[in-house]
Amino acid sequence: MNKIWIYQADRILSQRESGQVLERIKPFISSWTAHGSALAADGYIKHDLFLVFEVNEEQAGVTGCSIDKSVHFVKSLEQEFGVSFFDRLKIAYRDAEHVIQLVDRSVFEELIKSGTVHSQTIVFNNILTHASELESNWEIPFQDSWHSKVF
Structure with missing residues (x-):
């Protein structure tokens, strides 16, 4: 594995x-x-x-x-x-055109409130631990992600 x-x-x-x-x-x-x-x-x-x-x-x-x-x-x-790979304050998601966006947590929260980010918005589940999960469980709908429990 x-x-x-x-x-x-x-x-x-x-x-x-x-x-x-x-x-x-x-x-x-x-x-x-x-x-x-x-x-x-x-x-x-x-x-x-x-x-x-x-x-x-x-x-x-x-x-x-x-x-x-x-x-x-x-x-x-x-x-x-000149980049950080340990900044946990940014959220990556795909917008309505499926383009990857990267925003601060506070901006992400505002996008949820405005309805721009919704239950079917694709977010990146970076807490995976097994390669077999990349295909099926990395890019997932917001409603199925840990994000939905935090925001």
């Missing part, structure tokens, strides 16, 4: 930046280990907004130290690109 971590940027990256981040990810992934064992891992950018790490835990399990290494790596990306 493949475990995933989804990091959402606090702004949409340019295609050039996404490519540069991807260039940095490849060497990190190839050297990422847990207790000296190489992890069967992948890292990629989705929608110029999300950094996703995926590890096949059947080959080698992730440890606290390997997670710390990935967090340290992501923090180095933040410094290099």
Whole structure:
């Protein structure tokens, strides 16, 4: 089973930046280990907004130290690109034209009140932990998400 971590940027990256981040990810992934064992891992950018790490835990399990290494790596990306991947105050959703929007929580709350964001608005469920959930449970209607319980 493949475990995933989804990091959402606090702004949409340019295609050039996404490519540069991807260039940095490849060497990190190839050297990422847990207790000296190489992890069967992948890292990629989705929608110029999300950094996703995926590890096949059947080959080698992730440890606290390997997670710390990935967090340290992501923090180095933040410094290099002037972006935050740990800002939990931004909400990503798809607007009526299915374009991804990224707004502050307070703006998102106003969009709900105005009816712009409603029960069928697609939001991103970044708390997934298994790659098998990406296809069916990452982009989901607001009414089915954790967002609906918070807002």
